[in-house]
Amino acid sequence: MSKIPLSNDAAEIDHLRRAYTLMFVSYIAAAIIFVYGIRHIYDQQTLLAVILISSALAFLLNIVVFHLTGRIDRACLVQSVLVSMFVLVLVYQGGYHNTALYWVYPFPIIQFALLGARRGALLNLSLTLLLALFLKFPEWTIAKYRPEETSRFISSMLTVICVGWISEYFRARSHHKMTALQRDQQTLAYTDSLTGLLNRRYIDVDLPAQLLDNPDDYFPMTVVMLDIDHFKEVNDSFGHDAGDGVLRAVSQLLRTGTRAEDLVARYGGEEFIFFMPHTQLNDGLKRAESLRQQLAQHAFALGSVARHITASFGVATCHSPSNLKSTIQMADKNLYEAKRAGRNCVR
Numbered sequence: 001m002s003k004i005p006l007s008n009d010a011a012e013i014d015h016l017r018r019a020y021t022l023m024f025v026s027y028i029a030a031a032i033i034f035v036y037g038i039r040h041i042y043d044q045q046t047l048l049a050v051i052l053i054s055s056a057l058a059f060l061l062n063i064v065v066f067h068l069t070g071r072i073d074r075a076c077l078v079q080s081v082l083v084s085m086f087v088l089v090l091v092y093q094g095g096y097h098n099t100a101l102y103w104v105y106p107f108p109i110i111q112f113a114l115l116g117a118r119r120g121a122l123l124n125l126s127l128t129l130l131l132a133l134f135l136k137f138p139e140w141t142i143a144k145y146r147p148e149e150t151s152r153f154i155s156s157m158l159t160v161i162c163v164g165w166i167s168e169y170f171r172a173r174s175h176h177k178m179t180a181l182q183r184d185q186q187t188l189a190y191t192d193s194l195t196g197l198l199n200r201r202y203i204d205v206d207l208p209a210q211l212l213d214n215p216d217d218y219f220p221m222t223v224v225m226l227d228i229d230h231f232k233e234v235n236d237s238f239g240h241d242a243g244d245g246v247l248r249a250v251s252q253l254l255r256t257g258t259r260a261e262d263l264v265a266r267y268g269g270e271e272f273i274f275f276m277p278h279t280q281l282n283d284g285l286k287r288a289e290s291l292r293q294q295l296a297q298h299a300f301a302l303g304s305v306a307r308h309i310t311a312s313f314g315v316a317t318c319h320s321p322s323n324l325k326s327t328i329q330m331a332d333k334n335l336y337e338a339k340r341a342g343r344n345c346v347r
């Protein structure tokens, strides 16, 4: 079966999840940090106030850049690096009366939400290693932490990282499984069971969304509709099963006679349609004529003899997503003209 370009709702939902996580986490963290920063100006803790206020502004600046560029991967990575730097500087300085360590615990969870299980674990473990060094060599820091406090802190940090990793790993795994399941079900819903081609539901439901989302991948797009001539006679003379065999053989001819980027569908009983992206009307007419000839020359095995079968073709070109329906109607009208003109021709 040809590869179906499907609208990817799961990827869109995941993108939104990351964007909302990034924005809410950044706004909430920036607001809390900013308020504490202002408070410490009044406490005369200038260095702490500068660390807090500049971190809050850096978080917000990253969000502004994200709004302007829409690049979620880069924004999450920058936010994680900013968070890590903030944590390191805060632990180095000690925070208010050396309480900095209490503020570190939420950050591993944030890193997992922003970066995912693998990259989040890497960043969190590196950060914990640096923090452990700071705590092991107190002469490196301004802060003064009690020895029993530092050992408990590293153990509880590792516990938080472990729990955060487990939760993010299984969330991502179930998300991937559900995405695969959704794709399988979509593929099944949009596949014609007799021929394995795309079906009418795909043309009516998913294709319009595809065209709207990625117009540059399609337009101008030529639509060809074809209908097997006198197909009723095939059924009447050779039986319904033989008719099904002809429909499968015609599908195979269409598959091999079209390009990989063309979308080929069974539109109704013995009616097929295909869409040729980036194709003007003249080229579309030539390709339809070539297919008509291939089909007319093909010998179908029916009963004990080989028989020739022909089809009539209608062609029209679509220039924008809003024209899809009227273009299909135009191709259908031209197909009717081809039938009226005596069949086995392209109009």
Ligand SMILES: Nc1nc2c(ncn2[C@@H]2O[C@H](COP(=O)(O)OP(=O)(O)OP(=O)(O)O)[C@@H](O)[C@H]2O)c(=O)[nH]1
Binding pocket: 194, 227, 228, 229, 230, 231, 232, 233, 235, 239, 240, 241, 242, 243, 244, 247, 268, 269, 270, 339, 343
């Ligand atoms: N075997 C088989 N036949 C089908 C299927 N779907 C529709 N048909 C048959 O296709 C035939 C279509 O007949 P008509 O609409 O009269 O068209 P035609 O005989 O091809 O004549 P023209 O289109 O005017 O050339 C009918 O006999 C339907 O039963 C199918 O899935 N399998």
